[in-house]
Amino acid sequence: MKYYSFTNEPTIPEDDFFMKEALKEAHLALAADEIPVGAVLVCKGRVIGKGHNLTQKLNDVTAHAEMQAFTAASNFLGGKYLSDCTLYVTLEPCVMCAGAAYWTQISRIVFGAHDPQRGFSRLSQNILHPKTQFIGGIFEEECSELVKSFFQKKRNKS
Amino acid sequence: MKYYSFTNEPTIPEDDFFMKEALKEAHLALAADEIPVGAVLVCKGRVIGKGHNLTQKLNDVTAHAEMQAFTAASNFLGGKYLSDCTLYVTLEPCVMCAGAAYWTQISRIVFGAHDPQRGFSRLSQNILHPKTQFIGGIFEEECSELVKSFFQKKRNKS
Numbered sequence A, B: 001m002k003y004y005s006f007t008n009e010p011t012i013p014e015d016d017f018f019m020k021e022a023l024k025e026a027h028l029a030l031a032a033d034e035i036p037v038g039a040v041l042v043c044k045g046r047v048i049g050k051g052h053n054l055t056q057k058l059n060d061v062t063a064h065a066e067m068q069a070f071t072a073a074s075n076f077l078g079g080k081y082l083s084d085c086t087l088y089v090t091l092e093p094c095v096m097c098a099g100a101a102y103w104t105q106i107s108r109i110v111f112g113a114h115d116p117q118r119g120f121s122r123l124s125q126n127i128l129h130p131k132t133q134f135i136g137g138i139f140e141e142e143c144s145e146l147v148k149s150f151f152q153k154k155r156n157k158s
Helices: A013-031 A065-077 A095-104 A140-157 B013-031 B065-077 B095-104 B140-157
Strands: A038-043 A046-052 A085-091 A108-113 A133-136 B038-043 B046-052 B085-091 B108-113 B133-136
Touching (some): A013 A065, A046 A065, A065 A095, B013 B065, B013 B085, B013 B108, B013 B140
Parallel strands (some): A085 A108, A108 A133, B085 B108, B108 B133
Antiparallel strands (some): A038 A085, B038 B085
16 A cells, blocks of 8 residues: 655544545445545544445536535535645645635645545645645555556456 | 627627527526526527526526526427527526536527626637627626626625
8 A cells, every 4th residue: 555645744544434434435436336436525534425426327527525515515514615624635636626625725625545536636736715625545555546446447348 | 788709700699689588598597696697598490498596596507597508409300409599698608607608509509698707618619619609798788787796795795
């Protein structure tokens, strides 16, 4: 397992726990034949929002796991700012999701697999709010393998 | 009125018509005490989706006018790609909305006022899909004045 932190921030034990919760969400996406990405939103040790990719089922590009987790958490809190929260997501957020994270002023983002093609950091790390710390590579292999094998199976079928 | 096109593409008469429709949506946002931004999504001369900013009412950063227009248009078409469509929006899309537009592969984006602070183009024009043409500055003054006077009134109240 490779850990890589953009902020040189050490990983903390609860990161493993909550990334496993995000992986459960990713498996729900897989079961629905969606690109397997999952997310949970955590505030003070408690999951207050979660989501998994539903872009195919909903015919909606905005239905990424992170976007649903943001909306769910904001509903739970009754406020749109997530300044004491951490987003756990199995794949590096895309530009849309990182742009949404900016508006939430979220404290921390922890992601699993890096996404060199569509991840926000290929474009600019400044997409996130200055208050937001982020770290990538938690369960990198497991998160990455999930997506890779999904596309491999799709290619073999076509 | 200042026209400025990133693609040197000429504006077409229907752009004025549909930007006025987007302005109507922006006025609905204003009436609801939201930052006044409106959007319509047009396919073959027909409005197939629209939205206005509802981030305060819904306590949800993802409730930008454009995001709602994308979701509505995808629902209407029964597909998530908007490759024959044009988005008209009164303010230059932010990074989140431009990132969503990327996934839709939309043909064209026409926006009103430039947003030097939060508009996507300050970061990179490459956020959009290579297939997407965009043009800004249609009814620039009217669209811009709407937002400026909203914030001016807020400041005067506080």
